[in-house]
Amino acid sequence: MKSIKTFASVCCLATAVAACSTSGGGATTAAAADKVLTLAAAGQGPAKAAVEAFEKANPGVTVKTIYTEDDAAYQQQIRTQLASGTAPDVFRMWPGGGNTMAVRDLGKDGMLMDLSGEGWAGGLSADLKAVTSDPAGKVVAVPVTIGAIGAVWNDQALQASGLGKPTTWPEVLKFCKDAKAKGVVPFALGLKSAWVTQLVPYALTASLVYGPNPGFVQQQKDGKATFATSAWKQALEKYLEMREQGCFNDSPNGVGYDEQMQLFGQGKALGVVHVLSAVQSALKYATQGTTFSMTPFPATDSAGGTYLPVSVGIVYGVNAKAKNPALAKKFMEFLASPEGQALYATASGSSPALSADSFKADALQQPVLDAVKAGRSTTYPDQAWPNAKVQQEHLTSIQELFNGTVDVPTVLSRMDKAFAATK
Numbered sequence: 001m002k003s004i005k006t007f008a009s010v011c012c013l014a015t016a017v018a019a020c021s022t023s024g025g026g027a028t029t030a031a032a033a034d035k036v037l038t039l040a041a042a043g044q045g046p047a048k049a050a051v052e053a054f055e056k057a058n059p060g061v062t063v064k065t066i067y068t069e070d071d072a073a074y075q076q077q078i079r080t081q082l083a084s085g086t087a088p089d090v091f092r093m094w095p096g097g098g099n100t101m102a103v104r105d106l107g108k109d110g111m112l113m114d115l116s117g118e119g120w121a122g123g124l125s126a127d128l129k130a131v132t133s134d135p136a137g138k139v140v141a142v143p144v145t146i147g148a149i150g151a152v153w154n155d156q157a158l159q160a161s162g163l164g165k166p167t168t169w170p171e172v173l174k175f176c177k178d179a180k181a182k183g184v185v186p187f188a189l190g191l192k193s194a195w196v197t198q199l200v201p202y203a204l205t206a207s208l209v210y211g212p213n214p215g216f217v218q219q220q221k222d223g224k225a226t227f228a229t230s231a232w233k234q235a236l237e238k239y240l241e242m243r244e245q246g247c248f249n250d251s252p253n254g255v256g257y258d259e260q261m262q263l264f265g266q267g268k269a270l271g272v273v274h275v276l277s278a279v280q281s282a283l284k285y286a287t288q289g290t291t292f293s294m295t296p297f298p299a300t301d302s303a304g305g306t307y308l309p310v311s312v313g314i315v316y317g318v319n320a321k322a323k324n325p326a327l328a329k330k331f332m333e334f335l336a337s338p339e340g341q342a343l344y345a346t347a348s349g350s351s352p353a354l355s356a357d358s359f360k361a362d363a364l365q366q367p368v369l370d371a372v373k374a375g376r377s378t379t380y381p382d383q384a385w386p387n388a389k390v391q392q393e394h395l396t397s398i399q400e401l402f403n404g405t406v407d408v409p410t411v412l413s414r415m416d417k418a419f420a421a422t423k
Helices: 045-057 072-086 105-110 126-130 153-163 169-179 196-211 216-221 232-244 258-264 276-281 327-337 338-348 368-375 389-403 406-418
Strands: 022-023 036-042 062-068 090-093 143-154 185-186 269-275 292-295 308-318
Touching: 036 045, 036 072, 036 216, 036 232, 036 327, 045 062, 045 327, 045 338, 062 072, 090 327, 090 368, 105 308, 126 143, 126 308, 126 368, 143 153, 143 196, 143 258, 143 276, 143 338, 153 269, 169 185, 169 232, 196 216, 196 232, 196 258, 196 269, 196 308, 216 327, 258 269, 258 276, 258 389, 269 276, 276 292, 292 368, 308 327, 308 338, 308 368, 327 338, 389 406
Parallel strands: 036 062, 036 090, 185 269
Antiparallel strands: 022 062, 090 308, 143 269, 143 292, 143 308
């Protein structure tokens, strides 16, 4: 990928323990109907910051919000509300395809407002349009952030261990051995939260599959490639090798995302292979002054062969049946503005998807920009997959793989079958 505007995304999606909260930004009973906007988001922090800034810039406007901290619960909740006609005006979605709350899936079902006529939509690159448009080619979402999956480090814990950041696959295995000998967890892993299962495979396949062969997904669609006969097999075998070499905490399937972030934030684990926005959760458990950094996670014997998965992370859309479409479009305009982009990116620990001159990259974000500039980035694979079943199969099968109830060929066979499904 040659430009910061050529991203497709994941799932991804960093979340914490399932919980919901509501916020109003003030009393709404006396507010005029055209001054009230309803909004839902998976994850409170960044969305709340954007809402507060929008209300401040628009005196008299009230944004009624619902925040759900678990992605799966959020997806089910909004889907149900859309079907019943009770969904909010604006809601967070996932770019491209890959799950039931992704742009293409919702657009295909006619649940999103056409935003093609908005000023910011006309400035989107072809690649950004690809992950923010419905199957008919209409722009139905605003891209807000870009994120990445890499080796994220607790700087103080790593320094105390005396170990260096690995840059090749052999160094990863040695790092795990040395960290274990020092009595610390090399990489925290919480597979009880199903969405976490995909992160290490995405990091590994960036260098093993999608970096060397950017056209791999299209080859799958053309019937010329499969998961089972590709380097996906090598990636999952390396995942298991990491487990056998003691790279992870004990019983990853019994550890959830929140506990994973606790291990990491407290420095009981030196690192995680994760989306960068997970640092916001780790900070809740870290002592004052703890800092975090990121490096691309290696999968080969050559540091020069490492690619970083980089994709649009968060997008927002408007309910096709929004009660206040004008105000919803105004909020979209704010999210697309340099101010909105910089604010949301900073609050979420990500980089902006669109131009934002005031945004300052830190030790987490600068490697993302560097990888993109150097042409050493790939997109998250699920955003090009033809249906949501592939990702669902992947998540479930990785948990079974770590339980020892299936082997790598079985996982990949299941994913190939899901890829070929037409419904």
